[in-house]
Amino acid sequence: MKLGSYSISELTNKTVSKNGIILLVGPFSVRLRTRDRQFVSTLRDLYLDxxxxxxxxxxxxxHIDMFSPPNHRRWIKPQINFSIDGLFPFSPFSVSHATPLFEWGFNWCIARNAQxxxxxxxxxxxxxxxxxILPALPGSxxxxxxxxxxxxxxxxxxxxFCIVNPRDGKIIPIPRPTPLKNESIQVFRNFSPDAFIGPLFHNTRKGTIGHLRPPPSAVEQQNNPGIPHWIIFPKYQSNSDTNxxxxxxSFSLMKLASNAFNYEIQSEIGFKLLTTMVDKCTCYNLVFSDLNSAISQLNTLADND
Amino acid sequence: MTDILRSDNNFILSFLKTPEIYLSYTKQDWSLLLRVARNTNILAHIGWILKHKGYFDHIPTKVKDNIDAAQRIVDYRKQTALWELNRLHHALNNLNTDIVILKGGAYLLSGLPFSQSRMFADVDILVPKDKIEIIEQTLLKQNWKSMKVDEYDQHYYREWMHEIPPLRHVVRTIEVDIHHTILPLTSRLKPSPGKLIADAASTKLYGFKTLSPCDMILHSATHLFYDSGLENKLKDLIDLGQLINHFSENNEHFTSELIERANELDLTKPLFYSLHFTQKLLGTKISAKDIQNAKYNTRISNVTLLIMNILVPPAILPEHPDHPKHRVRLARWFLYIRSHYLRMPLELLIPHLLHKSKVRWEARKTRP
Incomplete structure (x- = not known):
């Protein structure tokens, strides 16, 4: 059953229960428990499919819990905690920021454990x-x-996360909501007015964030791995032509490795995986300022290569 | 089935004693095993048992994936530690002094099979006390930095502890703890570090030494039962069980030698508790006669033993993360107090605890 096939009340009844709900996201199954109905409602909107x-x-x-800390602030400025098995990797957030806290916490679980x-x-x-593969260098x-x-x-x-499976070198999808930040929220709204973006969260540590719900077909195909073919380093540069x-x-390899979450921990396995991958891919830099023109370049590449 | 009445302590112990139990595991049982083992830092060890027994190919892929992840972290830490040993050798080679590697590093250098999947954090070494100053100075000159800069902490380590404040090289992440003995100077037990170093065995790596098999166990025993609050220390108990298994495998007199050595070093109490609890909780093969002999010289009364039997299991075993119990919190609190009492006489302990709470209070005040 999909999240979207339950009402907010039905979902909340599950998340407050002892067993919580189990979300199947990419290769991970996450048990989530919370009493925050507002958060459940946003979660349902973003993870609908x-x-x-x-x-x-x-x-x-x-096993993730999102509960309010048991202190006096419950009555004045309510807060919420992210915890996994009794570990609290973050300080409490304002309860209104439960969704970004959950997303960061989930990232933390993956980066720490999925070695x-x-x-x-x-x-x-x-x-x-x-x-x-579009590597994420800051401001790209x-x-x-x-x-x-x-x-x-x-x-x-x-x-x-570009999750590379060491067994076959393929990419395991994890099509979670995309956190759009600051100006890019409006840029994307202009680009695709019908897409669903969740509530905006202001004054987070990354500024204003709005989460874009992934397309239903992406979620439906989340168990089909991808085969790496291109590595393209995007670079947004205002007023530039698309190039x-x-x-x-070898340069691409170093850039990818230095920007990975766990390249060092993977040691020899990581080196072999990454060199094999870069060998099989063609690598590019993509300088752009206009989304439509960048996309048409990539379409041409995909259709002719 | 994971019902609430069944003690989860037994859940992880049952696996450790009879791994075959995995055959009856439901999905919920696997989820609980992964969760508890990861929290206790023994997930890679669980994997080692399954591989060792030839069961690894028969377990669910999801479990294999999680175990692979844990093993990958262990491998990385091992590599980091071995590199740190290489650097220490490079830095200290000219001093021509005995350097004894302790704990995880020593198990690795001694080729103990279980060390391949044992998680460890720091590099611990033991050196003669009269060499510790020159060692520290030599390392400081080569870009290791002291991690305790606070004046009180410096004083605390240098006056009362069995080690100097930990060092870490500026470009690396691993901590080096340099000991001159194995218990705090203020502790009630006073094993002679000279005897430990005199008996140390050579290894193939850079002339580093390790403690003799008996002393390795006595050190681990002392660390667990006389220098910790035992909270969630199942991993340390497993170390003891594995060490005892390994060394008694080809030597039926090993336990007797161990008891004799404990007498020499004034460590009979921690040894008795180790034999008693590894046998009781992990089912380590130690004869009742050996355990009796180990108890003989300790002057541990039956009342004390009864209390330890009540407190140690709930404190040392991991709890079910969804069902924390008051009983466990209480047991851990008592053993925490016990560990401080054993570490320091009251006239030192009370001012020390007051200082610690003052620091904690001030930190809380300045937090936004």
Whole structure:
């Protein structure tokens, strides 16, 4: 059953119960418990097409609780905590920011625990069964570009984690909501007025954030791995023309490795995976300021390569 | 089935004693095992048992994935620690002094099979006390930095502790703890570090030494039962069980030698507790006669033993994360007090605890 097939009340009844709900997101199953109805409502909007599992059918990776700390602030400025098995990796957030807290906490769980995969910091999309990896260097405009591609016929695999399976070198999708930040929220709204963006959260540590709901088809195909074919380093530069420039492989390798979440921990396995991947891919720099023109360049590349 | 009445303590112990129990595991049982083992830092060890027994290929992929993840972290830490040992050798080679590697590093250098999946955090070394100053100075000159800059902390370590304030090299992440003995100077037990170093065994790595098998166990025993509050220390108990298993495998007199050595070093109490609780909780093969012999010289009364039997299991075993119990909190609190009482005489302990709470209070005040 999908999240969207339950009402907010039905979902809240589940999340307050002892067993919580089990979200199946990419390769992970997450048990979530919370009493915050507002958060459940936003979660339902953003994860609408994801399935709910059951404890007797799924082995759970992360047991996450989102509860208010038991102190006097409950009455004045209510707060909320993220915890996994009694660990509290963050200070409490204002209860109105439960959703960004959950998303960051979930990222934290993956980055800390999922060491059986090589975890690159990149968005991943796919066209004609070939995946493009868009590494996230700061200010690159990666999320906006990935979001735009995902709404113009590309399959969306991931916004934050490019999860590489060491068994076959393929990419395991994790099509979670994309956090659009500050100006990019309006940029994306202009680009795709019908897309669903959740409530805006102001004054977070990354400014204003709005989460874009992933397309239903991306969620439906979340168990089909992607085959890496291009590595493209996007670089947003205001007023620039769109320019796709071939990139040296060894340079791309170093750039990817230094920006990964766990390249060092993977040691030899990581080196072999990454060199094999870069060998098989073609690598580019993409300088852009106009989304439409960047997308048409990438479409041309995908259709002719 | 994971019902509330069944003690989860037994849940993880049942696996450790009879891994075959995995055959009856439901999905919920696997979820609980992963969760508890990860919290206790023994997930890779669980994987080692399953591989060792040839069961690993028969478990669910999801469990394998999580175990692989835990093993990957252990491998990375091992690599980091071995590199730190390489750097320490490079830095200290000219001093021509005995350097004894303790705990995780020592298990690794001694080729103990379980050490391949044992999680460890720091590099711990033992050196002769008259060499500790030159060692510290030499390392400080080569870019290791002291991690305790507070004047009180410096004083605390140097006056009362069995180690100097931990060091860390500026470009690396691993901590180096340099000990001159194995218990705080203020502790009630006073094993002679000279005897430990005299008996230390050579290894193949850079002339580093490790404690002799008996002393390795006595150190681990002392650390667990005389220098910790035992809270969630199942991993340390497993170490003891594995060490005892390993060394008694080809030597039926090993336990007797161990008891004799404990007498020499004034460590009979921690040894008795170790034999008693590894046998009781993990089912480690130690004969009742050996346990009796170990108790003989300790002057542990039956009342004390009864109290320890009540407090130690709930404190040392991981709880079910969804059902924390008051009983466990109470047991851990008593053992925490016990550990401080054993570490320091009251006239030192009380001012020390007051200072610690003052620091904590001030930190809380300045927090936004």
């Amino acid at each position: 994801f399935s709910i599992g059951s404890a007797d059918k799924q082995i759970i990776d992360f 059986n995969y090589l975890l690159l910091h990149a968005a991943v999309l796919e066209k004609n069964n070939r995946s493009v 405009g990666k999320s906006t570009l990935a979001a735009a591609l995902s709404h113009t016929g590309w399959r969306f695999l991931s916004d934050e 796709l420039i071939s990139l040296d492989k």
